[in-house]
Amino acid sequence: MREIVVVxxxxxxxxxxxxxxxxxxxxxxxxxxxxxRGNTRLQLERIEVYxxxxxxxxxxxxxxxxxxDQAITSAVQSGPYGRxxxxxNIVTKGDGTGNNWARGYYTDGLELVQPSLDLIRRHCESTxxxxxxxxxxxxxxxxGSGFGSLILQKLSEEYPDRIINTYSVIPxxxxxxxxxxxxxxxxxxxxxxxxxxxxxxxxNEAMNDICTKTLKISFPTIRDVNHLICSVMxxxxxxxxxxxxxxxxLRKIMTNMVPFPRLSFFTPSLVPLMSRGSKPYYKISVxxxxxxxxxxxxxxxxxxxxxxxxxxxxxxxRGRMSPRQVDQALLAxxxxxxxxxxxxxxxxxxxxxxxxxxxxTRMSATFICNNTAITETLRRQVGRFRxxxxxxxxxxxxxxxxxxxxxxxxxxxxxxxLITQYVQYQEDKxxxxxxxxxxxxxxxxxxx
Numbered sequence: 197m198r199e200i201v202v203v204x205x206x207x208x209x210x211x212x213x214x215x216x217x218x219x220x221x222x223x224x225x226x227x228x229x230x231x232x233r234g235n236t237r238l239q240l241e242r243i244e245v246y247x248x249x250x251x252x253x254x255x256x257x258x259x260x261x262x263x264x265d266q267a268i269t270s271a272v273q274s275g276p277y278g279r280x281x282x283x284x285n286i287v288t289k290g291d292g293t294g295n296n297w298a299r300g301y302y303t304d305g306l307e308l309v310q311p312s313l314d315l316i317r318r319h320c321e322s323t324x325x326x327x328x329x330x331x332x333x334x335x336x337x338x339x340g341s342g343f344g345s346l347i348l349q350k351l352s353e354e355y356p357d358r359i360i361n362t363y364s365v366i367p368x369x370x371x372x373x374x375x376x377x378x379x380x381x382x383x384x385x386x387x388x389x390x391x392x393x394x395x396x397x398x399x400n401e402a403m404n405d406i407c408t409k410t411l412k413i414s415f416p417t418i419r420d421v422n423h424l425i426c427s428v429m430x431x432x433x434x435x436x437x438x439x440x441x442x443x444x445x446l447r448k449i450m451t452n453m454v455p456f457p458r459l460s461f462f463t464p465s466l467v468p469l470m471s472r473g474s475k476p477y478y479k480i481s482v483x484x485x486x487x488x489x490x491x492x493x494x495x496x497x498x499x500x501x502x503x504x505x506x507x508x509x510x511x512x513x514r515g516r517m518s519p520r521q522v523d524q525a526l527l528a529x530x531x532x533x534x535x536x537x538x539x540x541x542x543x544x545x546x547x548x549x550x551x552x553x554x555x556x557t558r559m560s561a562t563f564i565c566n567n568t569a570i571t572e573t574l575r576r577q578v579g580r581f582r583x584x585x586x587x588x589x590x591x592x593x594x595x596x597x598x599x600x601x602x603x604x605x606x607x608x609x610x611x612x613x614l615i616t617q618y619v620q621y622q623e624d625k626x627x628x629x630x631x632x633x634x635x636x637x638x639x640x641x642x643x644x
Contacts, residue, residue, distance in 0.1 A: 198327035200245055201319045202259040206340030208365055209332040210261050210268050215426040217257050218277045228277050230254035245436050259285055260315045264304045264339050265292035287312045293338030297380040298597035300342020309346055328359030328446045336367035336377040341384035348391040359446040361394045363429060368401035376590050378580035386607035389458045389614055393450045396462045398425055398496040412471035428464045431562025434514050440550035441519055452546040453508040453566050458614055461570050463497040465489055465563040480559055482517050486525040489563040504569025505538045505622045510546045515559025522547055568622035571615045578611055
């Protein structure tokens, strides 16, 4: 079985991770005590991907809960499925990084990195065929971004042939809780682009809009936002965890969605999303799912897809449906809206079908897209970063932990280069027809 080790870093990463375990445990029929009480053997067919089997047929998450704040222990184990998390899978020390990336990466993080890697190594050694790692983090905090960057670097060095998939929450201007978020985010992005095989990016502003405008929640809480994030995670991982007609895994997603190194930042969408009152009036079908997947109002990262090109995408469908129907619906969208897609990629969308639908609906789809419009988000972060760095505001907190001013400039330069690279491939319209044209010209020259 191709196992995945889940790594949860920082307060946000651990809260998201706890909710993820709650949702997939419900889908697999795992009770809070670790005992399977499901209704079909299909729930156990691929249970080893995320769970390790213990004594008396009990199943426990294959996870590492890492934080520099010791309070996370009670937060992780106080949830509905908190008893599933073994205390040996939690590594904490200290009283937090104070939203300082440098403390998470250099000082406090260095003290915690070795026991964290030892825990991850124990999980890896207990697997038959390790597929890779799934890491959840926030790029705005000190631990999620700083210590998360350190863990990503160590994992990429020790396991260079394994896939590293991250679910990264990017800070947004409208929903900002930390003043030094721009520093933490750009420094984290600088490491993320070099170490992560696939980075699925979300921001709180976009998800708050979905809660208020689509789900009609008047005052969305952090629990509502976390539920959206984890619903995306369960959708993307459905084909890893359940059998289906068209399966996928982390490596297949990476191979089909990363056209060039570093262009590995994806934006997710989840459909259907609707308020409880509108459910009786909504007919769920494959064409409606495909149509809504491309609707920007369902996108969980604040970008305008019309300002970019879709390089590649992956659509994971759940429920009983015909592969032919899926292919026809996707082809119809590509033919009708050819301007949305990069012309030099003949077939931009990879599809997968999982036969098991999520609870409460007959079918659903999760869409992850490698769109050059992600540069909008990156530019916003760089702009805020430059505003602070120009005045050298708050920089003494970082240099006091071992950083140098050059590190800030290098991080900014690398993110700007990433933006330039995305723009380059967005504007390269005739890439696929270049070689045939040159061959034709040579033939004409020979005739002359």
